[in-house]
Amino acid sequence: xxxxxxxxxxxxxxxDAPLHLLYDPARLRFADAFEGDYLNxxxxxxxxxxxxxxxxxxxxxxxxRVNRSRGVGxxxxxxxxxxxxxAPGVTRISIGNAMAWGDDGALIAVSGGSxxxxxx
Numbered sequence: 001x002x003x004x005x006x007x008x009x010x011x012x013x014x015x016d017a018p019l020h021l022l023y024d025p026a027r028l029r030f031a032d033a034f035e036g037d038y039l040n041x042x043x044x045x046x047x048x049x050x051x052x053x054x055x056x057x058x059x060x061x062x063x064x065r066v067n068r069s070r071g072v073g074x075x076x077x078x079x080x081x082x083x084x085x086x087a088p089g090v091t092r093i094s095i096g097n098a099m100a101w102g103d104d105g106a107l108i109a110v111s112g113g114s115x116x117x118x119x120x
Contacts, residue, residue: 027087
């Protein structure tokens, strides 16, 4: 198993941060995902939805605060995603489509990234 940690950082006050996590389904299989502490660290309720089964190679993650009038800034862990290793070698995991909204309703610019993993 390998775990990918998705981090978030924003000066703006975020209420929603959905994303797609892309991977090679020939090398990895989605196992599960867990919410991080970024959007709920102040005790606010959140919604965390994950679909890693419908489209192999694409984990769809929806995460947002229930109270949309007060966002959270700073940095932290947005989520953790675990994969089962199917084939050894180097594989890339990357952030696909990702968005974020502030508590003022404005769209916040998001920069994604990728990581190359050497899986045993």
